[in-house]
Amino acid sequence: MAARVALVTGASSGIGEATALELKSRGFVVYGVARRVDRMRHLARSGIKVLSMDVTDEDSMQATVDAIVAEAGAIDVLVNNAGYGSYGAVEDVPMDEARAQFDVNVFGAVRLIQLALPHMRLRRSGTIVNITSMGGKIHTPLGAWYHGTKFALEAISDCLRVELRPFGIEVVVIEPGGIRTEWAGIAADKLRQTSGHGPYAVQANAMAQSMVGEASVKRQSPPQLIADTIAKAVTAAKPKTRYAVGFGAKPMIFMRSILSDRGFDGMMRMATGISKALKARSA
Template sequence: MSKIILLTGASSGIGFQIAKDLAKEGHKVYGAARHLEKMEILKRFGVRPIYLDLTNEQTIKQAVSVIIENEGRIDLLLNNAGYATFGPFEDVPLESVREQFEVNLFGLARLTQEVLPYMRAQKSGRIINISSVGGRITTLMGTWYHASKYALEAMSDGLRMESKLFGIEIVLIEPGNIKTPWSEIATNHLLAFSVGSAYEGMAEKVAQSIQSMYAGPFVSEPDFVAKKIVKIINTRRVKPRYLIGRGTKILVFLHTILPTKIFDWLMIKSLT
């Protein structure tokens, strides 16, 4: 059955692939992002590009308003947009921290607030939040990124309980490492923020380890992750959360059973 879908972060990475796959299946997909020119190719598959800046509330309201005016409903909101700011806790400017939280949490939350009344009125709907295995575990030099994803996990858990009465499903998807520009953005931030600091040597080692990791066997292709997410979207009965990608379940299992000091040691050892 064709769904009306609003998908953020559709201009690149797994968002681009998901938008294309869903449109090819016959769903009516509104692909939202700041860079409309990057979504031109998606028009060939039937995706409808729509401008949305998660740091600008007016564009959030306008995007939802356009979809409701055109379609009269939104069946599924896929909160996919997000990015990683890595760097030493002490050296990452709080301005950069706030920018990351605006996209990864507050903008996502505002968009969700805008969509919820329509889903309540239609007594149905599904909201899928793309979190990360980094919302369950914390790695060295990724403190602020993980903080935003941990917050998203807590928000999703609370919203899931509140929305159940109205027939709205909340799903968390927690991917592991994916071959996207994510790692490059994260390491660029890491190196830039640590220049001349007490953590510079450590940051350089962590950046090298991340780059090596993303060239190794425990990284999933975007197409693989996108297909998994599309399958979840098309599933009638969903689970509250899904771990996706190579090594994710092992990592979470180790984090659960190992003493904190041992897990910390493993994280430091693996990245330095």
């Protein structure tokens, strides 16, 4: 039997890097893509085929899919992992940045799905793995645009699962919790730049500190946990539709399901240190 072919986006670091290596170790032909090939040299040395691709560039995505199909003959697994967290008060975030967040986290993923699907339908098999987040089920302060993208990708995944069933194509959602990657630092920096001064400064600085503080970092799960979960899903005869894994994922999703909207709001203000920061300012 020919080895299955996997395309992993955002493969230059974190979850994408770990996933590419894990799937390669399990016998997949793996194509790892990211904007910067130089950050994937170590993957190439491990036998992973690395390609430069930008999920916001139509020509780049089309060329990548065409190249993979021409060389490997198929795309059996698509792992949509590329993404970042844009944090800031809704009032502060420029619309260009809001659009950029959706371009990377939603439209790039969906366009790749559109490009891969004809090849999967032809073979009447395939697995699409969309990396959302526990943030696709819960909300955190000052993360409106980020959570908006993750909620959207969750809904799109549900609709895809129904419409692709007749073609034998699986759709799997992975909902990571706190993972030890570059994500938190980048999101915290964006938050401080966007809302670290002005009317939302107290909230923004408290939230940013909660993202990168020592207590938070110590509890984060390694990217390998997500890579193992993705590998489990794409090798299962009948994978689950959703996997919530990593620090805090299952407890936070559960708490959101049992608390009222305002109850969860209050819990998040306390957990992120915003309540304490606001009280200190008013004292």
